[in-house]
Amino acid sequence: MELKELILEHYSYQLRENAKAPESVPQFCREMEISEREFYQNFASFDVVEKSYWRSIIKGVIEAIESGDEFAKFSAQQRLLTFYYAFNEAILDHRSNMLTRFKDLDLWKRPVWLKGFEEEYRSFIKRIIEHGRESGEVAGRGKVSDVYPDGFYLMFRSIIDFNLKDDSEQYERTDAYIEKSVKLAFDVVRTQALDSAIDLARFLVPDMKWKSPFSEKASCS
Amino acid sequence: MSEASHQGQKSITSGKLGRSAQLVGTGAQVGMNYLKHYGKKSIRGEADLDDLHKENAEVVYKTFSELKGGPLKMAQMLSIDQNLLPGPYAQEFSQAQYSAPPLSYPLVVRTFKREFGRSPSELFDEFATEASSGASIGQVHLARKGDHDYAVKVQYPGVATSLKSDLAVVKPIALQIMGVKESDVSQYFQEVEERLFEETDYELELERSQDLSQSCQHIHNLRFPRYYPELSSKRVLTMDWIDGTTLDKFADSDASQEDRDRVGQALWDFYDYQIHELRLFHADPHPGNFLVQGQELWAIDFGCTKQLGDDFYYKNFRFLDPSLTQNQEELEKALNALNVLLPNDTDEERRSLMELIIPTLEVLAKPFRYERFDFGEPGFMDAIYEQGEANRSHPTLKKMSGQRGSRHSVYVNRAYFGLYGLLARLGSRINIVTPGWLTESMSPAPVSS
Numbered sequence: 043m044e045l046k047e048l049i050l051e052h053y054s055y056q057l058r059e060n061a062k063a064p065e066s067v068p069q070f071c072r073e074m075e076i077s078e079r080e081f082y083q084n085f086a087s088f089d090v091v092e093k094s095y096w097r098s099i100i101k102g103v104i105e106a107i108e109s110g111d112e113f114a115k116f117s118a119q120q121r122l123l124t125f126y127y128a129f130n131e132a133i134l135d136h137r138s139n140m141l142t143r144f145k146d147l148d149l150w151k152r153p154v155w156l157k158g159f160e161e162e163y164r165s166f167i168k169r170i171i172e173h174g175r176e177s178g179e180v181a182g183r184g185k186v187s188d189v190y191p192d193g194f195y196l197m198f199r200s201i202i203d204f205n206l207k208d209d210s211e212q213y214e215r216t217d218a219y220i221e222k223s224v225k226l227a228f229d230v231v232r233t234q235a236l237d238s239a240i241d242l243a244r245f246l247v248p249d250m251k252w253k254s255p256f257s258e259k260a261s262c263s
Numbered sequence: 264m265s266e267a268s269h270q271g272q273k274s275i276t277s278g279k280l281g282r283s284a285q286l287v288g289t290g291a292q293v294g295m296n297y298l299k300h301y302g303k304k305s306i307r308g309e310a311d312l313d314d315l316h317k318e319n320a321e322v323v324y325k326t327f328s329e330l331k332g333g334p335l336k337m338a339q340m341l342s343i344d345q346n347l348l349p350g351p352y353a354q355e356f357s358q359a360q361y362s363a364p365p366l367s368y369p370l371v372v373r374t375f376k377r378e379f380g381r382s383p384s385e386l387f388d389e390f391a392t393e394a395s396s397g398a399s400i401g402q403v404h405l406a407r408k409g410d411h412d413y414a415v416k417v418q419y420p421g422v423a424t425s426l427k428s429d430l431a432v433v434k435p436i437a438l439q440i441m442g443v444k445e446s447d448v449s450q451y452f453q454e455v456e457e458r459l460f461e462e463t464d465y466e467l468e469l470e471r472s473q474d475l476s477q478s479c480q481h482i483h484n485l486r487f488p489r490y491y492p493e494l495s496s497k498r499v500l501t502m503d504w505i506d507g508t509t510l511d512k513f514a515d516s517d518a519s520q521e522d523r524d525r526v527g528q529a530l531w532d533f534y535d536y537q538i539h540e541l542r543l544f545h546a547d548p549h550p551g552n553f554l555v556q557g558q559e560l561w562a563i564d565f566g567c568t569k570q571l572g573d574d575f576y577y578k579n580f581r582f583l584d585p586s587l588t589q590n591q592e593e594l595e596k597a598l599n600a601l602n603v604l605l606p607n608d609t610d611e612e613r614r615s616l617m618e619l620i621i622p623t624l625e626v627l628a629k630p631f632r633y634e635r636f637d638f639g640e641p642g643f644m645d646a647i648y649e650q651g652e653a654n655r656s657h658p659t660l661k662k663m664s665g666q667r668g669s670r671h672s673v674y675v676n677r678a679y680f681g682l683y684g685l686l687a688r689l690g691s692r693i694n695i696v697t698p699g700w701l702t703e704s705m706s707p708a709p710v711s712s
Binding site for chain 2: 111120212214220221
């Protein structure tokens, strides 16, 4: 295992044990028996480690499913479902850390530590939408469909939220929630219902400018 | 592929609140239909009660099938017992088996990975991503390994956990349709609940399927698929894929009278042996649970089974003895034993009950009065429906309270109503053998014309 990964692993261990991020780099290095130089060569700060940690989780899931032998044959909807189920399976290893970080995090908040995670999701969902356009599952109409990734990301966050609150056996209710919300999302993007709703809203409020809730500057948690 | 699988997936409406809301909507709609009905009545002085039931049945059915799981199973259970549910409801609900929407393939994969640690494509050479048919709590996929075809039943997620709250929510509506008080039928609901919980356990179903098919393998023209324990788990059940026609389609086909008799006889013998010999029986005689291939009948679903204790068995089937309805004193004794008559009933209540019970017993036990009975006989099923309607709408019976009868009778009745219904649809002529312990007290049976 590379040093980078070892640092991430120890960081996640610390976060899990103390329910908060480590504060002292020297102490962290002592525990890992590495020099500060080795630490800083890989990460500029704990904030960067934290960001990389969350990014690495989602990245691992995406790489695993995309290399699955059936994935290429799947529709966009099936691909997204596969991602959510694989993600929920993968985060069983990180549930304590998920609870520490996500439990009280508002759905609209976009903390710095979550940036890499969000980027990975967005680039994945863009590929899904692209595939959906080709297969006719996603209707596109200019600028309005630019908000699709925002909507999907919000749905993803709501699935995480649901999962962390779920106390059913094997989180079965989360599975049902995923089936339901993905179905709804694809019904919306297939039929241009969202586009029509926005079109109507614009007509009724002539000077209204469509503004994505995500277009404001990212805020820190 | 069924039409249902083209509709894409819908998942179980989650959360008790969401489900309640959906059902409240149904209640309101049923209420509206009643208003319309009485509106029609006051304008024209007449309205068709059947129309009302039909409209309500469609509304209730639609809601129940959207909720899937427990409510749908309960609808099916009610649909088969003609005594509990008005005819149009029964018709609407009996289609339920074919209409539940499928779950997505990625969720099937997830279920497999959880249960076996491997995906369907790793366990089989081929696995259909679309379900070939839906059932109320699961769906069936066609799979292939080597040159062998398998039917793989996969359960909807969360069915087992949401069942209890579903039933609590659906109960008031069911009571409204049946027009009875909860306290009088709580033992029946309890019985249904227990059976439904058993149905969510595929490990139990596997065991029962193997046992029953083993004990019934001597029955002529009756076949069972093989089951595969190594490819089955709590949520997945794998058996042979059988290419055949469902029993209702076979009944509606131009099959010859000989074939109808042969298939019907296999069905009769199957139930007769289970109920009277094994005392453990397949309690879901839905046409979708049977396939006809060539001249053989295949029993393919053992989700719902019921075991009978000796005590109930002898008390209940005592009523097959035709001399019983001629002997008031003995009949009352038998009815007391089964708690149909209660010790503190008034003479008037007792008299009214007997007035209904005697014709009911006569019509239900009719086939047992013959060595060979023609279920295609017009009027036989009508007489059963009419008696059921008479029992349901009898003014004294409606007012009477107290828990009557035995909870075990729910599934016995269901099995016999279902069996009679299927045989009538097939128009089969059946050789009837009355259980040995009863024949000693009976006179020789005539042959039906």
